[in-house]
Amino acid sequence: MHTAVLHYLDPFVDKIETRDRLTEEEREALYALPQKLVRTAARSRIVEEGERPTHCCMVLEGIVYRSKLTASGQRQIMSFHVPGDMVDLHTILFKVADHTIETVRSAAVVLVPHGAVLRAAEEYPALARAFWYDTLLDTSIHRETLLNVGRRDARTRTAHLLCELAVRLKRVGLVNGGRFELPLTQIDLADALGVTPIHMNRVLARFRKEGLIVVSGRSVTIPDWKALVAIGEFDATYLHLEGPSDLHL
Structure with missing residues (x-):
């Protein structure tokens, strides 16, 4: 069994395993991904619209949000993200960020290189499904947000x-x-x-x-x-x- 010491990616693993139990090998493959812990101040931008991100971002502590600005500078917050959310897996394939990711208050995020995530997905189909599921869940939440803002x-x-x-x-x-x-x-x-x-x-x-x-x-x-x-x-x-x-x- 893996060590009981908190691992940075434990919240994401827990999220996955509410649906699908990973094998020990699959779990360890996730834990072995290169990671960088970043502690941020309030209102820190993790990704800026128009950037070319090289890492995925998982929320470890705090709340972050996605947003876009109109030409006149009006902000629309698209979604909020809580611990365990891998906020931007889609940037592995979408090379240019089309929105900004920012913290609400001080937060801790874990950055994982795109290449490492892609290799893990290619080697372990269960992890590929987990990453895919996470992006589909984001899309489901976005649909509900659109209904909420547009019709309620x-x-x-x-x-x-x-x-x-x-x-x-x-x-x-x-x-x-x-x-x-x-x-x-x-x-x-x-x-x-x-x-x-x-x-x-x-x-x-x-x-x-x-x-x-x-x-x-x-x-x-x-x-x-x-x-x-x-x-x-x-x-x-x-x-x-x-x-x-x-x-x-």
Whole structure:
């Protein structure tokens, strides 16, 4: 058995093995990939749109996001990523980054060279499937995000995003008693949900008044999970988790 000491890629291995059990050889092949741990400050850009990345990035600690800018400088956050997410496997084949990857607050990411990932995929079909699955999961989340921003009102889309983040953070053990750290500003949420910061403030204030969320510093508590799920029309099927989609915090 592999050592019990935390390995940088353990969160990604855990994510894979919620679906498919790896053999010891396959697991060790992942652990043997060259890796570089990078600790970042808040608002650090890991990849800049237009760059030619040479490494894939796995989130070890913190939250990172993908974003794009309009010609006038308006930001749209495309997705958030939590520990265990391999954010940009697609850059192995897409040589030029078509979006920016940035940290929310201080974070730790693990960089793995493209060539090493590609060789592992070629040598171990199970790892190739795992990498492929991860990119397909990203696409599934993007489809739901498009529906959320394009067809749901601000109240519904806000509840939906909070539910999604809660479920994804719970999967990696970062929710305790319905409470989780969410170091996003109202501007971040507004840019992810396609509303103005003023409108975002009003939605969140109403949620707090109704007792749907409790905010304390950078932490959020969801006292009534079923109520928030109903408001957000949230069905976690698109996250392709093991087990029921109506998850309780």
